[in-house]
Amino acid sequence: xxxxxxxxxxxxxxxxxDHKDVKEFLRCGANVTELQATExxxxxxxxxxxxxxxxxxxxxxxxxxEAILRLLMExxxxxxxxxxxxxxxxxxLVLQPNKELAHHMYNLIVNLVPEKHCWFVExxxxxxxxxxxxxxxxxxxxxxxxxxxQRQKNIYWTMGxxxxxxxxxxxxxxxxDQSSVLDIITSSKNQQVRKLIDATPIKELLNExxxxxxxxxxxxxLCSYILYIxxxxxxxxxxxxxxxxxxxxxxxxxxxxxxxxxxxVTKDDFLRLVGxxxxxxxxxxxxxxxxxxxxxxxxxxxxGNAAIGGPFSLLMMVYSILIFAAAILRVLGHSWETIPLSxxxxxxxxxxxxxxxxxxxxxxxxxxxxxIIFGDLLPWCFLLFLIMIGFSSAFYxxxxxxxLRTYSAFQNYPDTxxxxxxxxxxxxxxxxxxxxxxxxxxxxxxxFYMVFAYLLMLNLLIAMIDDTxxxxxxxxxxxxxxxxxxxxxxLERRAPRCFKTRSGIPGNALGYDDNKWYLG
Numbered sequence: 351x352x353x354x355x356x357x358x359x360x361x362x363x364x365x366x367x368d369h370k371d372v373k374e375f376l377r378c379g380a381n382v383t384e385l386q387a388t389e390x391x392x393x394x395x396x397x398x399x400x401x402x403x404x405x406x407x408x409x410x411x412x413x414x415x416e417a418i419l420r421l422l423m424e425x426x427x428x429x430x431x432x433x434x435x436x437x438x439x440x441x442x443l444v445l446q447p448n449k450e451l452a453h454h455m456y457n458l459i460v461n462l463v464p465e466k467h468c469w470f471v472e473x474x475x476x477x478x479x480x481x482x483x484x485x486x487x488x489x490x491x492x493x494x495x496x497x498x499x500q501r502q503k504n505i506y507w508t509m510g511x512x513x514x515x516x517x518x519x520x521x522x523x524x525x526x527d528q529s530s531v532l533d534i535i536t537s538s539k540n541q542q543v544r545k546l547i548d549a550t551p552i553k554e555l556l557n558e559x560x561x562x563x564x565x566x567x568x569x570x571x572l573c574s575y576i577l578y579i580x581x582x583x584x585x586x587x588x589x590x591x592x593x594x595x596x597x598x599x600x601x602x603x604x605x606x607x608x609x610x611x612x613x614x615v616t617k618d619d620f621l622r623l624v625g626x627x628x629x630x631x632x633x634x635x636x637x638x639x640x641x642x643x644x645x646x647x648x649x650x651x652x653x654g655n656a657a658i659g660g661p662f663s664l665l666m667m668v669y670s671i672l673i674f675a676a677a678i679l680r681v682l683g684h685s686w687e688t689i690p691l692s693x694x695x696x697x698x699x700x701x702x703x704x705x706x707x708x709x710x711x712x713x714x715x716x717x718x719x720x721x722i723i724f725g726d727l728l729p730w731c732f733l734l735f736l737i738m739i740g741f742s743s744a745f746y747x748x749x750x751x752x753x754l755r756t757y758s759a760f761q762n763y764p765d766t767x768x769x770x771x772x773x774x775x776x777x778x779x780x781x782x783x784x785x786x787x788x789x790x791x792x793x794x795x796x797x798f799y800m801v802f803a804y805l806l807m808l809n810l811l812i813a814m815i816d817d818t819x820x821x822x823x824x825x826x827x828x829x830x831x832x833x834x835x836x837x838x839x840x841l842e843r844r845a846p847r848c849f850k851t852r853s854g855i856p857g858n859a860l861g862y863d864d865n866k867w868y869l870g
Contacts, residue, residue, distance in 0.1 A: 364409040365402070369417050372406075376425050403442040404433035411439050411455045412446055419455070423462050429471045436476035444486045449493045456497070473520075479529050483521045487531045490542025496549060506860065506870070516868040517551040519854050523867065524839050532556075536836040547831045551869045556835050558853045558869070564838045565708070567845055572705045578632050579698045585625035586691050588618070609683050626677075633673035636666050639844055661720075662704040669697045707833040714826045717833065721822045726814040734807055738774065741799045742767045748792050756786050774803045 363371035402412040407427040410418040423429075432438055437445075439459065446452045460468045475481055480488055486495040502518040524530040532555075535546050546552055590613035594606050607613075614623055640663060672694040679687040703719065706712035742763070749760035759769045759781040772778045773796075780796055782788055822829070842850060854867040862868075 364406045364415075364418055364422075365413060367413055367415045367418065369415070369421070372410075372418050372421060376421065401442070401445060403437060403439060405431050405439070407431070408433075408439040408442045411443055411459065414448075414451045414455060416455075416458060419458065420462065423459075429459065429463060429467070430474060432474065432476070436478070438471060438474055438476075438482075440471060440482040441476050441480070441485055444482050444491060444494050445489065449491075452494060453497050457501075460501070481521050484529065484531060484534060487534045487543065487546055488538070490538075490540045490545065492542070492545055492549060495546060499549070499551065504862075504868075514870060516855070516860060516870050519551070519555065519867045519869055522551065523555065523852075523854065524842060525852050525867075532835060532839060536832055536839060541825075544825075544828055544832050547828060547835065555853060555869055556831075556838060559838050559842070560834065562853060563845075563849070563851045564834075564841055567841045567849065568705075568708045568837065571841070572708065575702070575705070578628065579702070581625045582629045582632075582698060583695060585622055585629055586695060588622055589687075589691075590614075590619065590622075607680075607683060607685055607687065610681060613680075629673060630677055633670040636670045640667050640670075661724075662701055665697050665701055669694050669701070672697070707830065707837055710830065713830045713833060717826050717829045718819065718822055722815055722818055726811065726818055730807070730811050730814065734774070734803065737803055737807065738767065738770050741795065741803065742770045744795050745770065745792070748789070748795070752788065757782060757788065770799070770803075773800065774808070776804060 363369075402409045405427070407419065407422045407429070410422060429439060433442075440456060443452045443456050443459075460472075463471075472482055476485065478485075478488075483495065483498045486498060499517060499522075504516045504518075506514045506516050508514075521527070522531045524532040527533075531546070531552065535543055535552070538544070547556070590608040592606060592608050592612075614620060643663075644667070672690040676687050676690040676694065679690070703716050706716040745760055746763050746766040749757050749766070754761040758765075760766045769778075769781060773780070782792075852867065854869045857864045857866045857868060860868060860870075
């Protein structure tokens with residue numbers, strides 16, 4: 351019968367550890383393969399009181415009653431049974447807070463079934479695509495992750511106090527696995543997950559990947575990018591310009607762009623054309639690399655990842671769009687071509703900071719800059735912008751009734767806003783003539799503005815940056831290692847297959863009867 355909370359009659363004695371009742375139900379013919387608890391009481395969420403899975407076997411495992419668990423398995427309780435979240439009893443044990451009990455019951459279960467059946471159950475994925483090992487990594491459960499890894503360890507040979515061990519890389523290595531443990535570590539926001547970067551065999555696997563192909567390809571990538579951005583810069587510096595005939599220009603502009611036909615006449619023009627074509631081809635290559643990843647994870651996650659792994663991928667997408675915009679404006683002969691070119695130059699050169707992660711000394715500075723920008727500077731700029739809008743509006747209204755020829759810094763709203771920025775940064779004194787003082791109310795607002803925007807907000811930013819620096823300094827090496835791991839995955843997935851080398855040793859080379867790869 352079904353209990354009001356969604357339990358069956360078999361779940362209650364399993365939960366209360368009543369071995370007699372469980373045995374009696376089984377004697378009466380209870381079918382342990384179909385007994386599944388229902389309702390949100392047993393599913394993780396706001397209404398959940400506990401999560402012990404939905405089958406009597408997982409209930410017995412979570413409460414730690416060996417006799418009931420053995421009894422259920424003797425009556426063919428299926429290990430591969432998956433609840434509404436796709437979790438088997440092994441997944442559920444990974445999620446239990448009592449680590450020692452979870453280790454003991456996990457070990458008991460796998461020892462009660464044949465090895466091949468155990469491998470099959472451990473390879474089952476839940477609704478999120480996680481095996482028990484991947485789920486432990488996703489949860490940042492270092493104890494359970496280390497336990498599961500050690501279970502799969504084989505001692506290949508021993509000589510005195512020295513032994514050679516092999517670790518199974520299934521689910522761990524990112525080779526042909528888009529949701530491996532390495533992917534989970536490099537994409538997670540959970541600080542506990544990042545600690546797995548120093549766990550065995552993660553640390554050793556990343557070291558081997560970096561030495562075998564990562565560092566070499568990273569240097570090639572770095573040199574190629576520097577050469578590319580230099581070509582782009584030279585193409586911009588020597589873009590086709592001509593003098594404006596007298597009387598046709600304004601007081602500021604002295605040169606204008608040549609027409610498309612006049613831009614490519616001499617040998618130097620065609621040499622520049624080669625640089626421009628290289629720039630456009632590079633922008634196309636960036637889009638070809640980034641668009642599949644953007645489509646796979648979606649725009650929201652793609653933009654959100656900028657706060658975790660750095661905004662470099664997002665910036666390069668913007669850079670590519672700006673290059674195409676500049677090319678279209680060049681063809682149309684529009685003078686606005688300089689706007690996307692100038693922004694693209696800033697993005698292109700600043701993106702070199704990305705390559706700092708390949709070097710320990712520079713990579714930690716890159717992390718610090720990233721954390722300060724996203725953690726402190728952006729929220730501070732938003733609040734400061736609101737304050738400046740308010741005070742700039744007040745200044746503009748007060749100066750509107752005065753002779754604006756005398757107070758030129760406040761003659762329109764954009765100029766007033768720009769003057770407020772300069773005042774806030776302490777770049778200028780209050781721009782009013784000494785011999786023609788404005789009304790006293792303007793001085794009062796100016797004093798309040800300087801106290802609030804300059805004294806309070808600016809010093810608040812300095813304090814926030816100082817706090818962020820000391821907080822991030824405690825974990826910057828760990829963050830740097832995660833960024834190196836993310837770089838390795840990018841190189842592994844985007845480099846041509848002929849340049850890539852798989853890390854580890856195939857099982858048949860070690861004499862194992864399987865198709866797995868191992869790390870020695």
